[in-house]
Amino acid sequence: MKKILTLAMALTLTVSLAACGNKDKDNNSSGSESSSLSGSILAVGSTALQQLADTTAQKFMDKNSGVSIQVQGGGSGTGLTQVADGQAQIGNSDVFAEEKLDADKAATLVDHQVAVVAMAAVSNKDVGIDGLTKQQLVDIFTGKVTNWKEVGGKDEKIQIINRPSSSGTRATFEKFALGTKTEDLAGSIQEDSSGTVKKLVSETPGAIGYLAMSYLDDSITTLKYDGVEATVDNVANGSYPVWAYEHMYTKGEPDAATKAFLDYIASDEVQNGDVVELGYIPTSKMQVKRDAAGNVTK
Amino acid sequence: MERSVNMERSYNKRQEAKPHIAEEWVGKIYTFICIAFLVITIFSMVYFVASKGLSTFIVNGVNAFDLITGVKWNPDIDIPQFGALPFIFGSFSTSILAAIIAAPLGFCAAVFIVELAPKFGRRFLQPVIELLAGIPSVVYGFVGLSVIVPLFRDLFPGQGIGIAAGALVLSVMILPTITTIATDALSELPAGLKEGSYALGATRWQTIYRVALPTTMPQQMTGIVLGIARAFGEALAVQMVIGNAPHIPHSLFESTSTLTSAITLSMGNTAMGSVQNNVLWSLALILMLMTFVFVFIIRFLEGRKKL
Amino acid sequence: MSAKTVDKIATGVIMCVAGFIIAVLLGLLGYILIRGVGHISWDFLTSAPESIRAGGGIGPQLFNSLFLLVLTLIITVPLGIGAGIYMSEYAKPSKLTSFIRLVVEVLSSFPSIIVGLFGLLVLVNKFGFGFSLFSGALALTIFNLPLMVRITEQGLRGVPPQQKEASFALGISKWKTIRSVLLPIATPVILSGTILAAGRIFGEAAALLFTAGMSSPRLDFTDWNPLDDRSPLNPFRPAETLAVHIWKINSEGLAPDAPQIAAGASAVLIIMVLVFNLGARALGRYMTNKFTAAK
Numbered sequence A: 001m002k003k004i005l006t007l008a009m010a011l012t013l014t015v016s017l018a019a020c021g022n023k024d025k026d027n028n029s030s031g032s033e034s035s036s037l038s039g040s041i042l043a044v045g046s047t048a049l050q051q052l053a054d055t056t057a058q059k060f061m062d063k064n065s066g067v068s069i070q071v072q073g074g075g076s077g078t079g080l081t082q083v084a085d086g087q088a089q090i091g092n093s094d095v096f097a098e099e100k101l102d103a104d105k106a107a108t109l110v111d112h113q114v115a116v117v118a119m120a121a122v123s124n125k126d127v128g129i130d131g132l133t134k135q136q137l138v139d140i141f142t143g144k145v146t147n148w149k150e151v152g153g154k155d156e157k158i159q160i161i162n163r164p165s166s167s168g169t170r171a172t173f174e175k176f177a178l179g180t181k182t183e184d185l186a187g188s189i190q191e192d193s194s195g196t197v198k199k200l201v202s203e204t205p206g207a208i209g210y211l212a213m214s215y216l217d218d219s220i221t222t223l224k225y226d227g228v229e230a231t232v233d234n235v236a237n238g239s240y241p242v243w244a245y246e247h248m249y250t251k252g253e254p255d256a257a258t259k260a261f262l263d264y265i266a267s268d269e270v271q272n273g274d275v276v277e278l279g280y281i282p283t284s285k286m287q288v289k290r291d292a293a294g295n296v297t298k
Numbered sequence B: 001m002e003r004s005v006n007m008e009r010s011y012n013k014r015q016e017a018k019p020h021i022a023e024e025w026v027g028k029i030y031t032f033i034c035i036a037f038l039v040i041t042i043f044s045m046v047y048f049v050a051s052k053g054l055s056t057f058i059v060n061g062v063n064a065f066d067l068i069t070g071v072k073w074n075p076d077i078d079i080p081q082f083g084a085l086p087f088i089f090g091s092f093s094t095s096i097l098a099a100i101i102a103a104p105l106g107f108c109a110a111v112f113i114v115e116l117a118p119k120f121g122r123r124f125l126q127p128v129i130e131l132l133a134g135i136p137s138v139v140y141g142f143v144g145l146s147v148i149v150p151l152f153r154d155l156f157p158g159q160g161i162g163i164a165a166g167a168l169v170l171s172v173m174i175l176p177t178i179t180t181i182a183t184d185a186l187s188e189l190p191a192g193l194k195e196g197s198y199a200l201g202a203t204r205w206q207t208i209y210r211v212a213l214p215t216t217m218p219q220q221m222t223g224i225v226l227g228i229a230r231a232f233g234e235a236l237a238v239q240m241v242i243g244n245a246p247h248i249p250h251s252l253f254e255s256t257s258t259l260t261s262a263i264t265l266s267m268g269n270t271a272m273g274s275v276q277n278n279v280l281w282s283l284a285l286i287l288m289l290m291t292f293v294f295v296f297i298i299r300f301l302e303g304r305k306k307l
Numbered sequence C: 001m002s003a004k005t006v007d008k009i010a011t012g013v014i015m016c017v018a019g020f021i022i023a024v025l026l027g028l029l030g031y032i033l034i035r036g037v038g039h040i041s042w043d044f045l046t047s048a049p050e051s052i053r054a055g056g057g058i059g060p061q062l063f064n065s066l067f068l069l070v071l072t073l074i075i076t077v078p079l080g081i082g083a084g085i086y087m088s089e090y091a092k093p094s095k096l097t098s099f100i101r102l103v104v105e106v107l108s109s110f111p112s113i114i115v116g117l118f119g120l121l122v123l124v125n126k127f128g129f130g131f132s133l134f135s136g137a138l139a140l141t142i143f144n145l146p147l148m149v150r151i152t153e154q155g156l157r158g159v160p161p162q163q164k165e166a167s168f169a170l171g172i173s174k175w176k177t178i179r180s181v182l183l184p185i186a187t188p189v190i191l192s193g194t195i196l197a198a199g200r201i202f203g204e205a206a207a208l209l210f211t212a213g214m215s216s217p218r219l220d221f222t223d224w225n226p227l228d229d230r231s232p233l234n235p236f237r238p239a240e241t242l243a244v245h246i247w248k249i250n251s252e253g254l255a256p257d258a259p260q261i262a263a264g265a266s267a268v269l270i271i272m273v274l275v276f277n278l279g280a281r282a283l284g285r286y287m288t289n290k291f292t293a294a295k
Helices: A002-029 A047-063 A076-084 A134-141 A168-178 A194-203 A232-236 A256-266 B002-011 B014-058 B064-069 B085-116 B118-134 B137-155 B163-188 B191-199 B204-233 B236-242 B259-266 B275-303 C003-037 C042-046 C059-090 C095-108 C112-126 C133-157 C161-169 C174-203 C242-252 C258-294
Strands: A039-045 A067-074 A090-093 A109-123 A159-162 A207-212 A243-251
Touching: A039 A047, A039 A076, A039 A256, A047 A067, A047 A090, A047 A109, A047 A243, A047 A256, A047 C242, A067 A076, A067 A256, A076 A090, A076 A109, A076 A243, A090 A256, A109 A168, A109 A194, A109 A232, A109 A256, A134 A159, A134 A168, A159 A194, A168 A207, A168 A243, A194 A207, A194 B137, A194 C242, A243 A256, B014 B064, B014 B275, B014 C059, B014 C095, B014 C112, B014 C133, B014 C174, B064 B085, B064 B275, B085 B118, B085 B163, B085 B204, B085 B236, B085 B259, B085 B275, B085 C003, B118 B163, B118 C003, B118 C174, B118 C258, B137 B163, B137 B236, B137 C003, B137 C174, B137 C242, B137 C258, B163 B204, B163 B236, B163 C003, B191 B204, B204 B259, B204 B275, B204 C003, B204 C112, B236 B259, B259 B275, B259 C112, B275 C095, B275 C112, C003 C258, C042 C059, C059 C095, C059 C133, C059 C174, C059 C242, C059 C258, C095 C133, C112 C133, C133 C174, C161 C174, C174 C242, C174 C258, C242 C258
Parallel strands: A039 A067, A039 A090, A159 A207
Antiparallel strands: A090 A243, A109 A207, A109 A243
């Protein structure tokens, strides 16, 4: 039947066209555009950072038509691996590279901290409290306390909605809110996506979880931490400790286009615009700094 | 078939045969390339998953026996513990329970389609059931989370998530597989068998129960095992409703985890090559080996086909 | 209890179960459609998504899903039909053949997440296709091939052997017989099977997360040159499909109307699958009628 041959032809044609397309892209990147900057950038990694990277990338491309930026998710671990192996130009991560990669591999990467994300413990609206101390949180997440009345709430079983142990959000929460690593308790729920965590916390009686500030709203109770509210000012002046940097790693020093993109994200326009809109805190606002080991300096 | 080809050759004169032979080769080579591609793809996948999965034991020195029998899963503490038994248990219990729910439903639907109301069944019920197969698993997961989980939370002790919710979602997902195979099996049943039974004065149900079901049993089982295999490999929908606590649960309504949900949750978060990542590939390897086991069971069952 | 009573009860039970399945299915479809249909509008179907503001659409995602489907079929159909022909016509019954059959079965029940990760490490990284429609199409091909092989085999086996023998008797070569006698007769079965398989491609997400990617570059829908970066037809651009988009906004969506968008997108997806299903059936029936009427 001729159809098969036609199809086979179509297939070869597509493949060869596709191959041409690929070459063409490479040629473009070496600079035929009138704009001074050119290149193609692949940014892979953290899904939490994807929104910011994507929005800024679109704006950046509008200004620099010679540059093409692709932003992909896949998770912090994927992002760090891809950038360390040279498959991506930028690796987006919620955590310091040292926490995921071997020391010598992490040493090849250059950290660009593009924003600060603060997290807050949240609970279902029915538990009857509006804040917990650090010790109370530790007791809850290690399973010592299993009923809300033991921490001043009403008589109701505590349901933990946690993140998987590999999650960057969980690493931040454990490090700065609890100060200790915890195990996955029997009966606890582990979900990776903020949307699902929020849905479960808002619907499950007695639920407790934690979310990035951008996800907080009226459907859940945001709990104070040691009496301090999770606000931008409290995070900026260092009185609210549960926050982390969002990182964009490059392997060695970035090339011109990547550097321009990273500079653009660090510019006031983005930092006071998209960063704030998406619920992050601009790095420039922070009055405290923190290194990979977690030491805070003014 | 061989003979007819030979006959064809002998009838042809030589000069006419030549283009035919060339044409024959085109066909042979083309189809052979296709099948070779398929086989190579599978082998590279098996090799690939195996090499990544085995490196946990070879490079990272994790004891394979401990992995399969351990019940503690703490990959991110200083001395990590990798006990995958809860995942294996979760995968088996959810998919088998799903099959237990779906199998009778699928059989009844097949009987309905073939015996009771062929016209309505074939025109309406069968397409409708096949439609279930086309609904994306993301949507299943979301419906499960929005409908089944709150329902179970109200009806049973616990938070609604767990094996029961996962199995229920999966049972709907594998219903098309089971029904399609059961329908095919029943309609392939020789009319003589059924007519003989009716002629002996058996009722319709007796005929179905005593003749149709036993005769088609191997195929019915094939459908069920295929359903279990599909449920075993399903990831996104289960992950949303099962809770993902790495513990063997005490009830059907307590958070637990499956192999696939453990892989989906952490694969992207861990760095390639780290022990935390490699161990997930080991889970994938277990998943793959289980797929082989299921296929072997199916082949064994098909070998016992009575027709 | 007399056999007749048992028969009546059993019939009743089976009727109830059938009714129950229909109810569950209608409930499921109704739930998805009722929540989503209200959100569907021309604007929703054509405009680009928004990350934080309300009012985003699913235009590029819808296009990506369809385009990916076409690409996958272009790769899968010739391969799958070829392999199916080999299995049903050329393969001699031997250990090797039954081994290949086993392998095909294994492939068809492979968990999609493993295929996705295989795609990430081999197609995206090693072969350097990047996060692209092409990688996604290849990953989906891995899923779809076994199905195509099975469908083709089924279709070819359904051809009456007399037709084949008659063709051989006329001195027509095997390959020509397959092409001009067997395949046309098997076409209705193969076609409707392919379209049903297409429904599955449409809904796949887990494998695509790691291969076709989770974002879409800004597309220029006036540029139809497949070699341009921004052209929708470029197979080497990353593409987020509808199913992946639903997954993404359900999990990390920040837009205030994210739940509505997810519901709307789910409804669109279901409607597309519905159209595929009904289309496959109608086409299959039409083709069968046409072929049987003509011959």
